[in-house]
Amino acid sequence: MFPGTTYEPDWFGLLGREVLRERRAALIAEACAWSVGLSDRPHHLRLRGRLVATGSTIGDRAAHGQPLSGEEDGRIELGDARPGSFQDALNAVDADGVVFADRFDREVIEPFVHETCVLAADRARRTRPAQWAELLDELGEDPGQADPADVLRAGEWEEPLRTEAEHLVLAALGRAPLLEVESEGLPLSLVRAAEATARAAAEPSPAREPDEGLSGALFLALAAVREAGLPTPVPPDGAGRLLAVLLEQGLEPGEVTGVLPHLPLAEGTAGRVRDLLS
Structure with a gap:
């Protein structure tokens, strides 16, 4: 200066x-x-x-x-x-x-x-x-x-x-x-x-993007959860009801497992759904 x-x-x-x-x-x-x-x-x-x-x-x-x-x-x-x-x-x-x-x-x-x-x-x-x-x-x-x-x-x-x-x-x-x-x-x-x-x-781990082939199934799954009035995140004891509404919405079992990581689920719920599908 x-x-x-x-x-x-x-x-x-x-x-x-x-x-x-x-x-x-x-x-x-x-x-x-x-x-x-x-x-x-x-x-x-x-x-x-x-x-x-x-x-x-x-x-x-x-x-x-x-x-x-x-x-x-x-x-x-x-x-x-x-x-x-x-x-x-x-x-x-x-x-x-x-x-x-x-x-x-x-x-x-x-x-x-x-x-x-x-x-x-x-x-x-x-x-x-x-x-x-x-x-x-x-x-x-x-x-x-x-x-x-x-x-x-x-x-x-x-x-x-x-x-x-x-x-x-x-x-x-x-x-x-x-x-x-x-x-x-x-x-x-x-x-x-x-x-x-x-x-x-x-x-935090970056959120995984759904596969392009699952985008339609994910749209239907989110709509099904919303219309069924399920609590979010869906608790493990709601796994049976969740699986039922997803199948009623027309999702195939493979599509159900594909959209699970992208749904508002509590810890343990996705595992319960997979067990029910097996």
Whole structure:
């Protein structure tokens, strides 16, 4: 910010760097956790423009101090890596020819920096309310409705912090052997895997769409349930009555079993109907 001729440092950018450095240990831990499993991957190199499998794993080569990255791929800033090190692994390519450093940025650096900036914004609101309000005004954001993500995008603070985060990781882990980094990250990687499993279990399963051939039968079945005055969801003790009205509506036994997943049934009712049909 340059009001008049007086230079004012980017106080929020400095605050973001401060929060990032406070979270350095967490960043290093996430980097170690991310590395778990790299050593088990097949090793690939690009030779004369062609991606080829070398026949060994990344871990085998790392254990013997062999280079993991080649001259035709990778990033220039990672090119002086010690063979078998974490930095060397970042500069290697996967089976699709993608440099692991690109995946690391996308899966670790970017979300971590975004979270760091959100934490910095929260701290700014609490500890520097006047400066925060002035910043929102400069960015054209409504203080009462400002979304931190929108503020961060408008201010473009994340990009320089990503670079700094990468430097912090490389300074701590770059020359360390990949196998040691993986070993350090194993406990947290198990926690992250458990969290991912829990999130997946908590997500509702998408409703199955009925087969096109059952659309007519489903229409008749829903009408039959409605016209019969059956309670919804239909309880298990109403399975006999439900089956009767569906058959009276002209549905074949195969159509009945096909529409059951799409009817408003209580738990156990569909099983009762299938038992009655068998």
